[in-house]
Amino acid sequence: MSQPSSSAVDRLLVDAAGRRPRADARRNVERLVEAARGAVAEVGVGVSAHEIARRAGVGVGTFYRRIPSLEVLLQAVLEEVLDEIADVADRAVADPDAWNGLHIFAAAYVRLRTESCGISEALGGACGDALAPRLADLRERIRHLVERAQSAGAMRTDIAWQDVAFLFAAAATEERTLGLRAGEQQWERNLQIVLDGLRPARSSTLPGTPPA
Structure with a gap:
């Protein structure tokens, strides 16, 4: 890949x-x-x-x-950042623990989407076909990470890798919604809830505090 x-x-x-x-x-x-x-x-x-x-x-x-x-x-900069997150995915695939690898990638990916407005827009298709090869490569990496975790028995098998792409995008968060202010670790809380939902039967302690 x-x-x-x-x-x-x-x-x-x-x-x-x-x-x-x-x-x-x-x-x-x-x-x-x-x-x-x-x-x-x-x-x-x-x-x-x-x-x-x-x-x-x-x-x-x-x-x-x-x-x-x-x-x-802009294309050169966006390609550089997408190459960096692809490198994270490759290192995650090399992790002998399939679930830990998926978790490491998810944290880096959701952090990036949360902290970079432009990357979030680019991943959503705002740049048209200019980044199509990079997005295709990233989709393949996510698919591989998900299927690897499922094969290891660490993740529910009734969830498609395409679902996971949307779930990770949804975990990225804005600072405010409905008059509520996000906690300092809001995206991490969101992601932990998503990851717990992907597990066959397990829950974890949530980081940070609830939104105010």
């Missing part, structure tokens, strides 16, 4: 030119990628080039001299 991956910075530099970039050019691209990751997490995939340039401390002219387009930058 694994595929070779490179950093967003390396992809952008290779795409921009076949020659080796100057050190200052690389530094600018690194700053833009870091700024884009933060902006995507906080603002979402609709973030503007001006906002990313501002966060990076460069002008918009520098942005477009170093980056082919806003769309190319």
Whole structure:
């Protein structure tokens, strides 16, 4: 399931030119990628080039001299983050304890969806077909983790892996709903409830405190 991956910075530099970039050019691209990751997490995939340039401390002219387009930058950043979560899934598959592997992946995945607005949007299809190969790979990893846990007898077999994809998405949470404020570990509580529901017959102590 694994595929070779490179950093967003390396992809952008290779795409921009076949020659080796100057050190200052690389530094600018690194700053833009870091700024884009933060902006995507906080603002979402609709973030503007001006906002990313501002966060990076460069002008918009520098942005477009170093980056082919806003769309190319956002795709490179989103692919980098999705590659990172795919790496977590691969390590989870390598865990000799199938349930522990699923739990480790689920925690990393739900945390990412909770903390990054843009990744949550991208996983929901906001980027169209641009990320289709990455999403297909991630679906395959989730399927493998679920079926492995079921084969080990650690998970209910009446639940499809597709159900689990939606359950993990549902465990990610907003800060407020119905006038209630989420607890500091709300997504962890949500996920623990989901995981307990996936077990054949077992429950765990919930982390954190209930919403206020």
